[in-house]
Amino acid sequence: MATYQVNQSRLWQTLLDMAKIGPGVAGGNRRLALTEEDRQGRDLFCSWAKAAGCTVTMDGMGNIFARRPGRKPAADPVLTGSHLDTQPTGGRFDGVYGVLAGLEVVRSLNDRKLETSRPVEIVVWTNEEGSRFQPAMVGSGVFSGRFTLEEGYNQVDADGVKLGDALEKIGYKGTARVGEWPAGPRPIHSYLEAHIEQGPILEAERKTIGVVSGIQGVKWFKARVTGMNAHAGTTPMEVRRDPLVGAARMVQAVDRITRATRPDCVGTVGEFKVGPGSINVINAEVRFSIDLRCPDGGVLQELADRVRAACGEISGEMGLALQLDEIWYSEPTEFDDKVVRTIAQAAGQAGYPARRIVSGAGHDAKYLAGICPTGMIFIPCENGISHNEAENITAEQAGAGANVLLNSVLTLANEE
Numbered sequence: 001m002a003t004y005q006v007n008q009s010r011l012w013q014t015l016l017d018m019a020k021i022g023p024g025v026a027g028g029n030r031r032l033a034l035t036e037e038d039r040q041g042r043d044l045f046c047s048w049a050k051a052a053g054c055t056v057t058m059d060g061m062g063n064i065f066a067r068r069p070g071r072k073p074a075a076d077p078v079l080t081g082s083h084l085d086t087q088p089t090g091g092r093f094d095g096v097y098g099v100l101a102g103l104e105v106v107r108s109l110n111d112r113k114l115e116t117s118r119p120v121e122i123v124v125w126t127n128e129e130g131s132r133f134q135p136a137m138v139g140s141g142v143f144s145g146r147f148t149l150e151e152g153y154n155q156v157d158a159d160g161v162k163l164g165d166a167l168e169k170i171g172y173k174g175t176a177r178v179g180e181w182p183a184g185p186r187p188i189h190s191y192l193e194a195h196i197e198q199g200p201i202l203e204a205e206r207k208t209i210g211v212v213s214g215i216q217g218v219k220w221f222k223a224r225v226t227g228m229n230a231h232a233g234t235t236p237m238e239v240r241r242d243p244l245v246g247a248a249r250m251v252q253a254v255d256r257i258t259r260a261t262r263p264d265c266v267g268t269v270g271e272f273k274v275g276p277g278s279i280n281v282i283n284a285e286v287r288f289s290i291d292l293r294c295p296d297g298g299v300l301q302e303l304a305d306r307v308r309a310a311c312g313e314i315s316g317e318m319g320l321a322l323q324l325d326e327i328w329y330s331e332p333t334e335f336d337d338k339v340v341r342t343i344a345q346a347a348g349q350a351g352y353p354a355r356r357i358v359s360g361a362g363h364d365a366k367y368l369a370g371i372c373p374t375g376m377i378f379i380p381c382e383n384g385i386s387h388n389e390a391e392n393i394t395a396e397q398a399g400a401g402a403n404v405l406l407n408s409v410l411t412l413a414n415e416e
Protein backbone atom coordinates (compact mmCIF):
# COMPACT_ATOMS: atom_id res chain seq x y z
CA MET A 1 0.00 0.00 0.00
CA ALA A 2 1.21 3.50 -0.84
CA THR A 3 2.17 5.60 2.14
CA TYR A 4 1.92 9.34 1.78
CA GLN A 5 3.96 12.05 3.43
CA VAL A 6 2.99 15.50 4.62
CA ASN A 7 4.99 18.66 3.96
CA GLN A 8 7.10 18.63 7.12
CA SER A 9 8.64 22.08 6.75
CA ARG A 10 5.23 23.67 6.13
CA LEU A 11 3.85 21.97 9.24
CA TRP A 12 6.82 23.16 11.31
CA GLN A 13 6.49 26.75 10.10
CA THR A 14 2.73 26.67 10.86
CA LEU A 15 3.48 25.49 14.42
CA LEU A 16 6.00 28.30 14.89
CA ASP A 17 3.56 30.87 13.49
CA MET A 18 0.81 29.79 15.91
CA ALA A 19 3.31 29.96 18.80
CA LYS A 20 3.74 33.71 18.16
CA ILE A 21 0.22 34.21 19.56
CA GLY A 22 0.04 34.55 23.33
CA PRO A 23 3.77 34.26 24.02
CA GLY A 24 4.80 33.15 27.50
CA VAL A 25 7.73 34.50 29.47
CA ALA A 26 10.18 31.68 28.78
CA GLY A 27 9.70 30.69 25.14
CA GLY A 28 6.35 28.92 25.52
CA ASN A 29 2.76 30.11 25.39
CA ARG A 30 0.07 31.58 27.61
CA ARG A 31 -3.18 31.23 25.69
CA LEU A 32 -5.77 30.46 28.36
CA ALA A 33 -9.18 29.27 27.19
CA LEU A 34 -11.49 31.98 25.81
CA THR A 35 -9.12 34.87 26.39
CA GLU A 36 -8.12 37.43 23.76
CA GLU A 37 -5.06 35.26 22.98
CA ASP A 38 -7.28 32.22 22.44
CA ARG A 39 -9.46 34.31 20.10
CA GLN A 40 -6.42 35.32 18.06
CA GLY A 41 -5.26 31.70 17.84
CA ARG A 42 -8.72 30.59 16.74
CA ASP A 43 -8.90 33.39 14.14
CA LEU A 44 -5.55 32.35 12.69
CA PHE A 45 -6.59 28.70 12.50
CA CYS A 46 -9.90 29.61 10.81
CA SER A 47 -8.09 31.74 8.21
CA TRP A 48 -5.71 28.86 7.43
CA ALA A 49 -8.56 26.34 7.23
CA LYS A 50 -10.56 28.57 4.87
CA ALA A 51 -7.49 29.09 2.70
CA ALA A 52 -7.24 25.28 2.51
CA GLY A 53 -10.77 25.20 1.08
CA CYS A 54 -12.56 24.05 4.25
CA THR A 55 -16.02 25.14 5.35
CA VAL A 56 -15.67 26.42 8.90
CA THR A 57 -18.50 26.18 11.45
CA MET A 58 -18.78 26.55 15.23
CA ASP A 59 -21.13 24.87 17.62
CA GLY A 60 -22.73 26.34 20.72
CA MET A 61 -19.70 25.40 22.84
CA GLY A 62 -17.29 27.23 20.52
CA ASN A 63 -15.85 23.99 19.15
CA ILE A 64 -14.59 24.76 15.62
CA PHE A 65 -15.07 22.32 12.72
CA ALA A 66 -13.22 22.82 9.41
CA ARG A 67 -14.69 20.44 6.87
CA ARG A 68 -13.13 19.12 3.67
CA PRO A 69 -15.88 17.47 1.65
CA GLY A 70 -15.79 13.85 0.58
CA ARG A 71 -17.15 12.12 -2.50
CA LYS A 72 -20.14 11.19 -0.33
CA PRO A 73 -20.97 14.57 1.17
CA ALA A 74 -23.57 13.23 3.60
CA ALA A 75 -21.42 10.38 4.96
CA ASP A 76 -20.37 10.57 8.62
CA PRO A 77 -17.02 12.40 8.72
CA VAL A 78 -13.63 11.41 10.05
CA LEU A 79 -12.74 13.96 12.71
CA THR A 80 -9.21 14.88 13.73
CA GLY A 81 -7.88 17.64 15.94
CA SER A 82 -7.17 18.70 19.52
CA HIS A 83 -7.04 22.07 21.33
CA LEU A 84 -5.42 25.50 21.00
CA ASP A 85 -5.78 26.65 24.62
CA THR A 86 -2.73 26.32 26.87
CA GLN A 87 -1.74 26.21 30.51
CA PRO A 88 -0.61 29.52 32.14
CA THR A 89 3.00 28.43 31.56
CA GLY A 90 2.24 26.18 28.59
CA GLY A 91 4.37 24.80 25.82
CA ARG A 92 4.08 25.46 22.09
CA PHE A 93 2.89 21.99 21.14
CA ASP A 94 0.43 20.56 23.71
CA GLY A 95 -2.84 20.40 21.76
CA VAL A 96 -1.68 22.79 19.06
CA TYR A 97 0.24 19.98 17.41
CA GLY A 98 -2.90 17.85 16.96
CA VAL A 99 -4.86 20.72 15.43
CA LEU A 100 -2.11 21.77 13.04
CA ALA A 101 -1.20 18.18 12.11
CA GLY A 102 -4.88 17.87 11.09
CA LEU A 103 -4.56 21.04 9.02
CA GLU A 104 -1.39 19.70 7.42
CA VAL A 105 -3.24 16.47 6.51
CA VAL A 106 -5.90 18.50 4.68
CA ARG A 107 -3.26 20.63 2.96
CA SER A 108 -1.40 17.49 1.88
CA LEU A 109 -4.58 15.89 0.54
CA ASN A 110 -5.17 19.10 -1.43
CA ASP A 111 -1.59 19.13 -2.81
CA ARG A 112 -2.11 15.65 -4.19
CA LYS A 113 -5.72 16.28 -5.24
CA LEU A 114 -6.63 13.20 -3.22
CA GLU A 115 -10.34 12.77 -2.70
CA THR A 116 -11.71 10.76 0.19
CA SER A 117 -15.01 9.01 0.27
CA ARG A 118 -16.01 10.60 3.60
CA PRO A 119 -15.62 14.21 4.62
CA VAL A 120 -12.61 14.97 6.82
CA GLU A 121 -13.05 17.57 9.57
CA ILE A 122 -10.37 19.30 11.59
CA VAL A 123 -11.67 20.15 15.06
CA VAL A 124 -10.56 22.63 17.73
CA TRP A 125 -12.11 21.76 21.10
CA THR A 126 -12.94 24.49 23.63
CA ASN A 127 -11.23 24.55 27.04
CA GLU A 128 -9.36 21.28 26.96
CA GLU A 129 -6.85 22.32 29.59
CA GLY A 130 -9.21 22.94 32.49
CA SER A 131 -6.85 25.58 33.81
CA ARG A 132 -9.14 28.64 33.58
CA PHE A 133 -12.45 26.73 33.73
CA GLN A 134 -12.85 23.35 35.45
CA PRO A 135 -13.24 20.52 34.79
CA ALA A 136 -11.11 19.97 31.69
CA MET A 137 -12.16 18.82 28.19
CA VAL A 138 -15.52 20.49 28.47
CA GLY A 139 -15.95 21.32 24.76
CA SER A 140 -15.57 17.69 23.73
CA GLY A 141 -17.52 16.67 26.86
CA VAL A 142 -20.58 18.68 25.81
CA PHE A 143 -20.19 17.60 22.16
CA SER A 144 -20.24 13.97 23.30
CA GLY A 145 -23.25 14.44 25.57
CA ARG A 146 -21.23 13.91 28.73
CA PHE A 147 -22.12 17.38 30.06
CA THR A 148 -25.10 19.54 29.16
CA LEU A 149 -24.58 22.83 27.33
CA GLU A 150 -25.87 24.54 30.47
CA GLU A 151 -23.17 22.85 32.58
CA GLY A 152 -20.56 23.96 30.06
CA TYR A 153 -21.74 27.59 30.05
CA ASN A 154 -21.92 27.69 33.86
CA GLN A 155 -18.27 26.86 34.46
CA VAL A 156 -16.79 29.84 36.33
CA ASP A 157 -13.19 31.08 36.34
CA ALA A 158 -11.31 32.44 39.39
CA ASP A 159 -12.70 35.94 38.72
CA GLY A 160 -16.30 34.75 38.56
CA VAL A 161 -16.56 34.96 34.74
CA LYS A 162 -18.84 32.31 33.23
CA LEU A 163 -17.59 30.25 30.32
CA GLY A 164 -20.73 31.09 28.30
CA ASP A 165 -20.06 34.83 28.70
CA ALA A 166 -16.37 34.47 27.87
CA LEU A 167 -17.33 32.52 24.73
CA GLU A 168 -19.70 35.27 23.65
CA LYS A 169 -17.11 37.97 24.38
CA ILE A 170 -14.54 36.49 22.02
CA GLY A 171 -17.21 35.90 19.33
CA TYR A 172 -17.00 32.12 19.27
CA LYS A 173 -20.43 31.10 20.52
CA GLY A 174 -21.62 29.33 17.38
CA THR A 175 -25.10 28.23 16.44
CA ALA A 176 -24.64 24.60 15.42
CA ARG A 177 -26.32 22.18 17.80
CA VAL A 178 -24.11 20.43 20.26
CA GLY A 179 -24.45 17.23 22.23
CA GLU A 180 -28.09 16.65 21.26
CA TRP A 181 -28.21 15.72 17.57
CA PRO A 182 -31.31 15.36 17.47
CA ALA A 183 -31.33 12.62 20.11
CA GLY A 184 -27.64 12.37 21.02
CA PRO A 185 -24.32 13.55 19.61
CA ARG A 186 -23.73 14.22 15.90
CA PRO A 187 -22.73 10.99 14.11
CA ILE A 188 -18.97 10.77 13.60
CA HIS A 189 -17.34 7.90 11.68
CA SER A 190 -14.14 7.99 13.74
CA TYR A 191 -11.92 10.38 15.68
CA LEU A 192 -8.12 10.62 15.57
CA GLU A 193 -6.02 12.87 17.78
CA ALA A 194 -2.30 13.43 17.31
CA HIS A 195 -0.53 14.75 20.42
CA ILE A 196 2.88 15.00 22.03
CA GLU A 197 3.36 12.28 24.65
CA GLN A 198 4.02 14.81 27.47
CA GLY A 199 6.02 12.10 29.26
CA PRO A 200 9.43 10.39 28.94
CA ILE A 201 8.65 6.88 27.61
CA LEU A 202 8.92 7.24 23.81
CA GLU A 203 12.11 9.28 23.99
CA ALA A 204 13.73 6.87 26.47
CA GLU A 205 12.88 3.89 24.27
CA ARG A 206 13.80 5.68 21.03
CA LYS A 207 10.35 5.17 19.54
CA THR A 208 9.10 7.54 16.88
CA ILE A 209 5.41 6.81 17.35
CA GLY A 210 3.23 5.92 20.32
CA VAL A 211 0.14 3.97 19.33
CA VAL A 212 -2.14 4.99 22.18
CA SER A 213 -4.27 2.17 23.53
CA GLY A 214 -6.16 4.27 26.09
CA ILE A 215 -6.10 6.98 28.76
CA GLN A 216 -5.68 6.53 32.50
CA GLY A 217 -8.39 7.54 34.98
CA VAL A 218 -8.41 10.96 36.64
CA LYS A 219 -10.09 12.31 39.76
CA TRP A 220 -10.07 15.98 40.69
CA PHE A 221 -10.92 17.32 44.15
CA LYS A 222 -11.28 20.75 45.71
CA ALA A 223 -10.40 21.02 49.40
CA ARG A 224 -11.28 23.80 51.84
CA VAL A 225 -9.68 23.72 55.28
CA THR A 226 -10.89 26.23 57.86
CA GLY A 227 -9.44 27.01 61.29
CA MET A 228 -9.22 30.00 63.60
CA ASN A 229 -8.23 33.35 62.18
CA ALA A 230 -6.03 34.95 64.86
CA HIS A 231 -3.14 37.27 65.73
CA ALA A 232 0.31 35.87 64.95
CA GLY A 233 1.97 37.61 67.89
CA THR A 234 -0.50 36.94 70.68
CA THR A 235 -1.95 33.50 70.04
CA PRO A 236 -0.02 30.81 71.98
CA MET A 237 1.08 27.83 69.92
CA GLU A 238 -0.95 25.33 71.93
CA VAL A 239 -4.31 26.99 71.27
CA ARG A 240 -3.90 27.58 67.55
CA ARG A 241 -6.04 25.94 64.89
CA ASP A 242 -3.97 26.89 61.85
CA PRO A 243 -5.48 25.64 58.56
CA LEU A 244 -2.24 26.24 56.67
CA VAL A 245 -0.28 23.86 58.89
CA GLY A 246 -3.08 21.29 58.41
CA ALA A 247 -3.19 21.80 54.65
CA ALA A 248 0.59 21.44 54.45
CA ARG A 249 0.31 18.07 56.16
CA MET A 250 -2.46 17.09 53.73
CA VAL A 251 -0.26 17.98 50.73
CA GLN A 252 2.43 15.69 52.16
CA ALA A 253 -0.18 12.97 52.68
CA VAL A 254 -1.25 13.14 49.00
CA ASP A 255 2.35 12.64 47.93
CA ARG A 256 3.16 9.91 50.47
CA ILE A 257 -0.03 7.88 49.95
CA THR A 258 0.20 8.05 46.15
CA ARG A 259 3.80 6.80 46.18
CA ALA A 260 2.81 3.93 48.48
CA THR A 261 -0.23 2.88 46.43
CA ARG A 262 1.23 1.73 43.11
CA PRO A 263 4.14 2.89 40.90
CA ASP A 264 1.79 3.86 38.07
CA CYS A 265 -0.38 6.15 40.26
CA VAL A 266 0.31 9.89 40.40
CA GLY A 267 -0.95 12.56 42.80
CA THR A 268 -0.54 16.33 42.62
CA VAL A 269 -1.59 19.44 44.50
CA GLY A 270 -1.48 22.18 41.86
CA GLU A 271 -3.56 25.02 43.29
CA PHE A 272 -3.03 26.37 46.80
CA LYS A 273 -4.56 29.57 48.16
CA VAL A 274 -4.47 30.98 51.68
CA GLY A 275 -6.89 33.50 53.10
CA PRO A 276 -6.46 36.21 54.14
CA GLY A 277 -2.70 35.70 53.56
CA SER A 278 -1.15 38.39 55.74
CA ILE A 279 2.31 38.15 57.34
CA ASN A 280 1.09 38.54 60.93
CA VAL A 281 -2.21 36.63 60.73
CA ILE A 282 -2.98 32.94 61.33
CA ASN A 283 -5.04 32.22 58.24
CA ALA A 284 -8.79 31.59 58.37
CA GLU A 285 -8.87 29.16 55.45
CA VAL A 286 -6.84 27.35 52.83
CA ARG A 287 -8.16 26.07 49.51
CA PHE A 288 -6.29 23.60 47.36
CA SER A 289 -6.83 21.14 44.53
CA ILE A 290 -5.92 17.44 44.30
CA ASP A 291 -5.33 15.62 40.99
CA LEU A 292 -5.10 11.81 41.30
CA ARG A 293 -4.55 9.47 38.34
CA CYS A 294 -4.15 5.74 37.72
CA PRO A 295 -4.76 3.43 34.74
CA ASP A 296 -6.81 1.12 37.01
CA GLY A 297 -10.16 2.59 38.07
CA GLY A 298 -10.43 0.40 41.19
CA VAL A 299 -6.96 1.35 42.41
CA LEU A 300 -7.72 5.02 41.69
CA GLN A 301 -10.78 4.78 43.93
CA GLU A 302 -8.72 3.12 46.71
CA LEU A 303 -6.13 5.88 46.41
CA ALA A 304 -8.86 8.54 46.62
CA ASP A 305 -10.37 6.84 49.70
CA ARG A 306 -6.98 6.74 51.45
CA VAL A 307 -6.27 10.39 50.69
CA ARG A 308 -9.72 11.38 51.96
CA ALA A 309 -9.25 9.37 55.17
CA ALA A 310 -5.81 10.89 55.81
CA CYS A 311 -7.04 14.46 55.27
CA GLY A 312 -9.98 13.75 57.60
CA GLU A 313 -7.63 12.44 60.26
CA ILE A 314 -5.36 15.47 60.06
CA SER A 315 -8.24 17.92 60.30
CA GLY A 316 -9.74 15.98 63.24
CA GLU A 317 -6.45 15.94 65.14
CA MET A 318 -5.91 19.66 64.62
CA GLY A 319 -9.44 20.88 65.31
CA LEU A 320 -9.90 22.08 61.74
CA ALA A 321 -12.93 21.79 59.47
CA LEU A 322 -12.44 20.05 56.13
CA GLN A 323 -14.63 20.12 53.05
CA LEU A 324 -13.33 17.81 50.32
CA ASP A 325 -15.40 17.70 47.11
CA GLU A 326 -14.77 15.42 44.16
CA ILE A 327 -15.38 17.72 41.17
CA TRP A 328 -14.48 15.43 38.28
CA TYR A 329 -14.01 11.79 37.46
CA SER A 330 -12.74 10.76 34.06
CA GLU A 331 -12.80 6.96 33.91
CA PRO A 332 -9.91 4.95 32.41
CA THR A 333 -10.61 4.64 28.68
CA GLU A 334 -9.71 2.00 26.12
CA PHE A 335 -9.54 3.08 22.50
CA ASP A 336 -11.18 1.26 19.61
CA ASP A 337 -9.28 -1.84 18.56
CA LYS A 338 -9.73 -1.27 14.83
CA VAL A 339 -8.62 2.38 14.97
CA VAL A 340 -5.62 1.41 17.12
CA ARG A 341 -4.66 -1.24 14.57
CA THR A 342 -5.09 1.26 11.71
CA ILE A 343 -2.63 3.61 13.42
CA ALA A 344 -0.18 0.78 14.18
CA GLN A 345 -0.33 -0.31 10.55
CA ALA A 346 0.29 3.22 9.25
CA ALA A 347 3.32 3.53 11.57
CA GLY A 348 4.59 0.09 10.48
CA GLN A 349 4.20 0.81 6.77
CA ALA A 350 6.15 4.05 7.16
CA GLY A 351 8.91 2.07 8.94
CA TYR A 352 8.68 4.01 12.21
CA PRO A 353 9.72 2.35 15.47
CA ALA A 354 6.48 2.31 17.48
CA ARG A 355 5.02 0.94 20.70
CA ARG A 356 1.62 0.77 22.40
CA ILE A 357 1.26 3.29 25.20
CA VAL A 358 -1.35 4.38 27.76
CA SER A 359 -1.77 8.15 27.97
CA GLY A 360 -0.91 9.71 31.32
CA ALA A 361 -2.48 13.02 30.30
CA GLY A 362 -6.17 13.64 29.68
CA HIS A 363 -7.32 14.36 26.12
CA ASP A 364 -10.52 15.20 24.26
CA ALA A 365 -10.23 11.73 22.71
CA LYS A 366 -11.48 10.40 26.05
CA TYR A 367 -14.96 11.83 25.51
CA LEU A 368 -15.00 11.11 21.77
CA ALA A 369 -14.30 7.45 22.57
CA GLY A 370 -17.75 7.37 24.15
CA ILE A 371 -19.50 8.17 20.86
CA CYS A 372 -17.34 6.87 18.00
CA PRO A 373 -14.33 4.64 17.25
CA THR A 374 -11.35 6.64 18.51
CA GLY A 375 -7.56 6.48 18.63
CA MET A 376 -4.53 8.68 19.31
CA ILE A 377 -1.04 9.05 17.84
CA PHE A 378 1.76 10.18 20.15
CA ILE A 379 5.13 11.63 19.24
CA PRO A 380 7.99 11.99 21.75
CA CYS A 381 8.77 15.31 23.42
CA GLU A 382 12.14 16.50 24.72
CA ASN A 383 12.98 15.09 28.16
CA GLY A 384 9.30 14.21 28.55
CA ILE A 385 8.59 17.78 29.67
CA SER A 386 5.15 19.35 29.21
CA HIS A 387 2.87 21.89 30.94
CA ASN A 388 6.09 23.88 31.00
CA GLU A 389 7.28 26.56 28.60
CA ALA A 390 10.37 24.46 27.86
CA GLU A 391 8.20 21.82 26.13
CA ASN A 392 9.90 20.94 22.83
CA ILE A 393 9.79 18.64 19.80
CA THR A 394 11.69 18.47 16.51
CA ALA A 395 10.35 19.13 13.02
CA GLU A 396 11.11 15.49 12.16
CA GLN A 397 9.06 14.21 15.09
CA ALA A 398 6.18 16.51 14.11
CA GLY A 399 6.40 15.29 10.52
CA ALA A 400 6.45 11.59 11.46
CA GLY A 401 3.30 11.87 13.58
CA ALA A 402 1.52 13.81 10.85
CA ASN A 403 2.53 11.18 8.27
CA VAL A 404 0.92 8.48 10.42
CA LEU A 405 -2.13 10.70 10.87
CA LEU A 406 -2.39 11.32 7.10
CA ASN A 407 -2.30 7.61 6.24
CA SER A 408 -4.68 6.69 9.06
CA VAL A 409 -7.14 9.39 7.95
CA LEU A 410 -6.94 8.10 4.38
CA THR A 411 -7.74 4.56 5.49
CA LEU A 412 -10.67 5.58 7.68
CA ALA A 413 -12.10 8.21 5.35
CA ASN A 414 -12.21 5.69 2.52
CA GLU A 415 -14.07 3.09 4.55
CA GLU A 416 -17.60 2.36 3.44
Ligand code: GLV
Pocket: 128, 129, 136, 360, 361, 362, 363
Ligand atom coordinates in the same frame (compact mmCIF):
# COMPACT_ATOMS: atom_id res chain seq x y z
C1 GLV B 1 -4.71 17.92 30.55
O1 GLV B 1 -3.76 18.43 30.01
C2 GLV B 1 -4.57 17.03 31.67
O2 GLV B 1 -4.10 15.89 31.48
O3 GLV B 1 -4.87 17.45 32.79
Ligand code: MN
Pocket: 083, 094, 095, 128, 195, 362, 363
Ligand atom coordinates in the same frame (compact mmCIF):
# COMPACT_ATOMS: atom_id res chain seq x y z
MN1 MN C 1 -3.29 18.55 25.40
Ligand code: MN
Pocket: 087, 094, 129, 387
Ligand atom coordinates in the same frame (compact mmCIF):
# COMPACT_ATOMS: atom_id res chain seq x y z
MN1 MN D 1 -2.34 20.08 28.57
